[in-house]
Amino acid sequence: MAARIAILSDIHANLPALExxxxxxxxxxxxxxxxxxDLHFREQEGVLCFIGHTHRAMVWRAGDxxxxxxxxxxxxxxxxxxxxxxxxxxxxxxxxxxxxxxIYDLEKSEVVWRRVAYNITLAQNAIEDAGxxxxxxxxxxxGK
Numbered sequence: 001m002a003a004r005i006a007i008l009s010d011i012h013a014n015l016p017a018l019e020x021x022x023x024x025x026x027x028x029x030x031x032x033x034x035x036x037x038d039l040h041f042r043e044q045e046g047v048l049c050f051i052g053h054t055h056r057a058m059v060w061r062a063g064d065x066x067x068x069x070x071x072x073x074x075x076x077x078x079x080x081x082x083x084x085x086x087x088x089x090x091x092x093x094x095x096x097x098x099x100x101x102x103i104y105d106l107e108k109s110e111v112v113w114r115r116v117a118y119n120i121t122l123a124q125n126a127i128e129d130a131g132x133x134x135x136x137x138x139x140x141x142x143g144k
Contacts, residue, residue, distance in 0.1 A: 002031020007086045007102045009036040009052020014090025014140075015126070017099035020118035021089050028103055028114070036086065048076060050084050050104070056094040057087035057102070057113050069094070073110040084111055090123075091136075097143035 006025040011018050025033070036052040059074055060067040062081035076082065087100030094100075098115040105112070124137035 003107045004030045005032045005104045006030040007034045009086050010088035012090035014123045016119040016122045017090045020116045021099045024116045055088040058085040073112045076109045092143045
């Protein structure tokens with residue numbers, strides 16, 4: 001297994017965002033890519049679970065009353081149950097319009113989040129051309 005794993009979620013056919021993320025992660029020294037899709041879970045060691053689908057980067061630890069927005073880097077303690085939401089590549093909804101993904105560094109036992117700028121207008125045009133509701137295109141520029 002590679003020492004650094006890029007973890008992506010919620011691409012939502014946003015090709016400009018995905019291409020920007022793939023370009024960025026190529027420079028991050030990641031040996032593997034794990035794509036969670038919308039609802040797929042990946043469990044590590046029985047105590048660390050990476051998820052997507054909520055479109056918001058977040059960390060929950062056993063005993064916490066609520067999740068928290070991550071500060072980089074987040075140290076992973078395998079003695080504590082943790083849930084890590086990696087954010088969203090194609091439809092971020094946490095107020096930051098840039099594509100978001102996470103890197104799990106096994107050697108450092110930490111997770112860092114990456115934010116990557118991409119051509120939002122190109123993605124918005126694709127949404128409009130597909131005949132989807134304009135709301136889907138408009139919220140890309142606000143990250144909501």
